Amino acid sequence: xxxxxxxxxxxxxxxxxxxxxxxxxxxxxxxxxxxxxxxxxxxxxxxxxxxxxxxxxxxxxxxxxxxxxxxxxxxxxxxxxxxxxxxxxxxxxxxxxxxxxxxxxxxxxxxxxxxxxxxxxxxxxxxxxxxxxxxxxxxxxxxxxxxxxxxxxxxxxxxxxxxxxxxxxxxxxxxxxxxxxxxxxxxxxxxxxxxxxxxxxxxxxxxxxxxxxxxxxxxxxxxxxxxxxxxxxxxxxxxxxxxxxxxxxxxxxxxxxxxxxxxxxxxxxxxxxxxxxxxxxxxxxxxxxxxxxxxxxxxxxxxxxxxxxxxxxxxxxxxxxxxxxxxxxxxxxxxxxxxxxxxxxxxxxxxxxxxxxxxxxxxxxxxxxxxxxxxxxxxxxxxxxxxxxxxxxxxxxxxx
Numbered sequence: 001x002x003x004x005x006x007x008x009x010x011x012x013x014x015x016x017x018x019x020x021x022x023x024x025x026x027x028x029x030x031x032x033x034x035x036x037x038x039x040x041x042x043x044x045x046x047x048x049x050x051x052x053x054x055x056x057x058x059x060x061x062x063x064x065x066x067x068x069x070x071x072x073x074x075x076x077x078x079x080x081x082x083x084x085x086x087x088x089x090x091x092x093x094x095x096x097x098x099x100x101x102x103x104x105x106x107x108x109x110x111x112x113x114x115x116x117x118x119x120x121x122x123x124x125x126x127x128x129x130x131x132x133x134x135x136x137x138x139x140x141x142x143x144x145x146x147x148x149x150x151x152x153x154x155x156x157x158x159x160x161x162x163x164x165x166x167x168x169x170x171x172x173x174x175x176x177x178x179x180x181x182x183x184x185x186x187x188x189x190x191x192x193x194x195x196x197x198x199x200x201x202x203x204x205x206x207x208x209x210x211x212x213x214x215x216x217x218x219x220x221x222x223x224x225x226x227x228x229x230x231x232x233x234x235x236x237x238x239x240x241x242x243x244x245x246x247x248x249x250x251x252x253x254x255x256x257x258x259x260x261x262x263x264x265x266x267x268x269x270x271x272x273x274x275x276x277x278x279x280x281x282x283x284x285x286x287x288x289x290x291x292x293x294x295x296x297x298x299x300x301x302x303x304x305x306x307x308x309x310x311x312x313x314x315x316x317x318x319x320x321x322x323x324x325x326x327x328x329x330x331x332x333x334x335x336x337x338x339x340x341x342x343x344x345x346x347x348x349x350x351x352x353x354x355x356x357x358x359x360x361x362x363x364x365x366x367x368x369x370x371x372x373x374x375x376x377x378x379x380x381x382x383x384x385x386x387x388x389x390x391x392x393x394x395x396x397x398x399x400x
Contacts, residue, residue, distance in 0.1 A: 029369040038362045042175060044223065045353040053345040061337050068332045076326050079319040088312050093305045104298040111287045121279050128272050136264050141257040152250050157241045164238050171229035174360055178224055182217025189213040230363065 188210045197204050 028372045030372050032368050032370050033365050034368055036364050036366050038364070040360045040362055042223075042358050042360050043355055044175075044358060045355050048352050048354045049349060050352065051347055051349045054348050056344055056346045057341060058344050059339055059341045062340050064336045064338050066334050066336060068334055069329055070332050071327055071329050073325060073327050076324045078322050078324060080322055081317050081319050083315050083317045085313050086316055088314050090310050090312065091307055092310050093307050095303050096306050098302045098304070100300045100302055101297050102300050103296075105293065105295045108292045108294050110290050110292060112290055114286045114288060116284050116286070117281055118284055119279055120282050121277060124276050124278055125273050126276060128274050130270050130272055132268050132270050133265055134268055136266055138262045138264070140260045140262055142260055144256050144258055145253055146256065147251055147253045149249050150252050152248050154246055154248065156244050156246055158244055159239050160242050161237050161239045163235050165233060165235050167231050168234045169229050170232045171227055172361075173225050174228045174362075175223050176226045178222045180220050180222055182219055184214055184216050186212050187215055189215070228363075 191206070191208060191211050191213070193205050193208045194203055195206065196202070
């Protein structure tokens with residue numbers, strides 16, 4: 001801002017000095033701000049990762065199972081049975097059956113049916129339909145339609161668009177280079193007899209030789225991504241809704257009902273019950289019981305117990321222990337480790353930094369003097385108005 005004020009004052013003093021000159025012609029200048037865009041080539045580095053495969057020999061050990069047949073000897077104790085016969089006398093009671101006949105005669109009662117007929121009189125009710133006339137009074141509702149005109153008030157939303165000038169930031173991110181000082185370290189360095197004390201600034205004397213001295217490494221540069229604002233004046237349309245009330249005439253149809261009395265004559269079927277006497281013949285069955293004697297003889301089995309002496313031959317089994325040696329073959333799985341050599345593909349990753357070129361835009365504003373009018377009078381006047389250049393609306397950014 002200070003530089004901009006100095007440039008403006010310098011231009012004003014030059015204009016005043018020119019107007020006060022004794023020359024017959026006077027040139028009037030106006031200051032115009034012109035935006036300048038500079039394209040700055042930059043070099044960046046991107047990280048590239050390359051992967052390739054290298055053949056490598058790997059030896060592994062695998063377990064192989066084999067089956068072997070071995071023998072084992074064990075002693076078996078076996079029991080051998082021996083059977084002998086012995087006599088045993090027992091008294092047994094055996095059942096003996098005998099058949100005896102008994103008299104089981106009984107009386108049987110039998111029912112004998114007898115059929116006869118008789119007359120019965122009964123009354124039957126029969127329904128007879130008769131036709132009669134009667135008057136029916138009905139009330140009917142007849143619809144009557146009437147049409148009237150009514151006023152309806154409703155609200156309408158009408159869009160209204162206005163244009164508002166606003167300042168919009170059209171900035172962008174740019175690369176900014178920062179210098180980072182190198183790290184400090186100590187090392188042995190040769191010093192002369194005379195040296196300047198950094199604390200007091202006085203010249204002193206000492207024995208020349210190697211002394212520990214604080215050194216600083218080279219500076220390194222870092223590129224950071226920063227945001228550079230760019231304020232631009234723009235006209236933005238703003239639409240809002242305005243409510244308006246409108247009146248509209250709408251025809252309305254109403255339906256009313258009018259009652260009417262109607263008398264009509266209709267025929268009605270009326271049922272009437274008539275009783276009649278009828279005669280019928282009904283068969284009647286009667287039952288009579290007759291007693292009969294049934295002769296019957298039933299055999300009956302009678303069981304009695306008889307004692308007998310029985311001699312039985314009973315086998316008796318005794319066991320004798322015998323020891324034997326047996327040889328039994330069995331299978332054994334044996335594990336054996338075998339080395340196996342294989343060739344595998346092993347990935348190897350390398351990282352390299354590849355340079356690339358890009359362009360960075362730097363925006364600035366220059367103040368230029370543009371002649372407006374040349375007048376022959378010593379006191380020239382500025383005729384006309386400044387040019388309406390769109391660049392004048394751009395705010396002037398002057399680096400401090």
